[in-house]
Amino acid sequence: MKLKEELHSEANDDSSPSADAELFRTRDIEQARDWGTRTFCENELRNIDVRGELDARLMYRKYGSIGIGRMSYGGELRIRPTTFDDFYLVQVPLSGGEHITNGNQSVSSSPTVGSILNAGQQHEIVHTTGTEKLILRIDRGLVERLCGQHLGNDAQTRVEFDTAMPLDSAAGRRWASTMQWLFDYLDGTPSSSPLLAAQIEHMIGSLLLVSQASNHSLALNEDRSRxxxxxxxxxxxxxxxxxxxxxxxxxxxxxxxxxxxxxxxxxxxxxxxxxxxxxxxxxxxxxxxxxxxxxxxxxxxxxxxxxxxxxxxxxxxxxxxxxxxxxxxxxxxxx
CATH class of the missing domain: 1.10.10.60 (Homeodomain-like)
Structure with a gap:
């Protein structure tokens, strides 16, 4: 989907993001950081290549317990988000790539390897020049509630996903195409009925649980095969x-x-x-x-x-x- 020029917020635009859709384009790193804070969490942005030109863009739409977007920064940056406790962030690169570190774990993300930033963990992202990605924010409560339901208990069940998400497998391709479908479906579409929103939340959360390796993958697979x-x-x-x-x-x-x-x-x-x-x-x-x-x-x-x-x-x-x-x-x- 092409970003519409007439809707771009330039660096001198102080308007706030709307509740349903957020769209900005800026060459100012502080404004890019501010928009990231409003949409996700507090974060630190730093240019790595001072000769590179920042061209930050974000199209994002919130839909119940999930949010889907498409973003890029243009140049090479280091991103250090604060620890977020109430959501997971799934990233699927469409071009370029990122290098993600989480403690001693390191993942090189690309169009064949996506990533998941877990709730409650500290991450650092090096975003390379020319990278564009789909992003999905999904509430931790939704995922943990669905996991508990699938496993057959009443309480929320803590879920910790593997950071690397293979996108060249059948499950990975299915997940990437679903994210693209959701992004296209919500593009320019007004908020739908609560009934439909609940069904989409359930589908996305359940698909994530069965598509991506986690601390409950074995139990979830055993439950389905039994x-x-x-x-x-x-x-x-x-x-x-x-x-x-x-x-x-x-x-x-x-x-x-x-x-x-x-x-x-x-x-x-x-x-x-x-x-x-x-x-x-x-x-x-x-x-x-x-x-x-x-x-x-x-x-x-x-x-x-x-x-x-x-x-x-x-x-x-x-x-x-x-x-x-x-x-x-x-x-x-x-x-």
């Missing part, structure tokens, strides 16, 4: 995910997927090692956390958010929440 999950289980999970804000019951779920409540309970116990209502509670707890993290404590209360997501007994809710996330909801809101 037995084929009945279609009604997946249909029920999607229904619960999309209707978590509604007062749904086990009977409602069973009726939607076309099985009896006993069959629904049996299926969830066998294939997910949980129950439909435990899954609903875990999703609602994660939604509460997401809302608290985004809210201003001056205008929001824990009680109001808990009630909104169906937790009528505040004492029980606080106990569940602390067990899930290791902190009280008030501590989350105060962040």
């Amino acid at each position: 037995s084929v999950t009945p279609a009604f289980i997946r249909k029920a999970e999607i229904f619960i995910e999309e209707r978590a804000h509604e007062p749904i019951t086990v009977g409602t779920i069973a009726e939607h997927v076309g099985v009896s409540t006993s069959s629904l309970y049996t299926g969830f116990r066998k294939y997910r090692n949980t129950s439909p209502m435990h899954l609903l509670k875990s999703i609602r707890l994660n939604r509460v956390r997401e809302q608290l993290l985004k809210s201003d404590p001056r205008n929001t209360t824990v009680t109001a958010v808990a009630y909104q997501w169906g937790f009528a007994h505040l004492g029980h809710f606080t106990t569940y929440y602390k067990r899930w996330f290791g902190e009280t909801p008030s501590e989350t809101l105060a962040r």
Whole structure:
């Protein structure tokens, strides 16, 4: 996709990025750093080749728990982002390449080798001249929640991916083409329905888990090879995910997927090692956390958010929440 000249923000433009789409082009390194901070996290940019000309560009669109973009810096730079705790960053070079270090680990990225920057780790990126890449920001909570669901437990499961992502394998090519599809799909498209957004988030997060090696790859592969999950289980999970804000019951779920409540309970116990209502509670707890993290404590209360997501007994809710996330909801809101 070509960047449209009439929409470029030049170096003297102080406008803020919009909520849905961000597009900038600048030759000023401080403005490029500022846009990177607004979109991702605090970062340090430094020109390596002082003779090279900076031409930083970013097209980025946020969509629920994911964000997709296409970016380049033109010249050769060293990028040192601060440690980010709440998202993973997937990078697929379209041209050129980058050298990424993470502690003692080093990866040379290219159009045949992508990369994933894990949440909670410190990275340094050397971006070579002429490099352009697709980038995907995906919320850590979404990935860890999906991983827990696939493994059959109720809680978020910490996920740590390998930094190097082979793009010349079948799985790598499938992932790269999916990122390109998502970028093209969201280009110039207004925000769609929450239902569709939830389905796309689920697809992208699940595809990342099965496409890229991680600390749970063996368990995820064993889970898939051990037995084929009945279609009604997946249909029920999607229904619960999309209707978590509604007062749904086990009977409602069973009726939607076309099985009896006993069959629904049996299926969830066998294939997910949980129950439909435990899954609903875990999703609602994660939604509460997401809302608290985004809210201003001056205008929001824990009680109001808990009630909104169906937790009528505040004492029980606080106990569940602390067990899930290791902190009280008030501590989350105060962040």
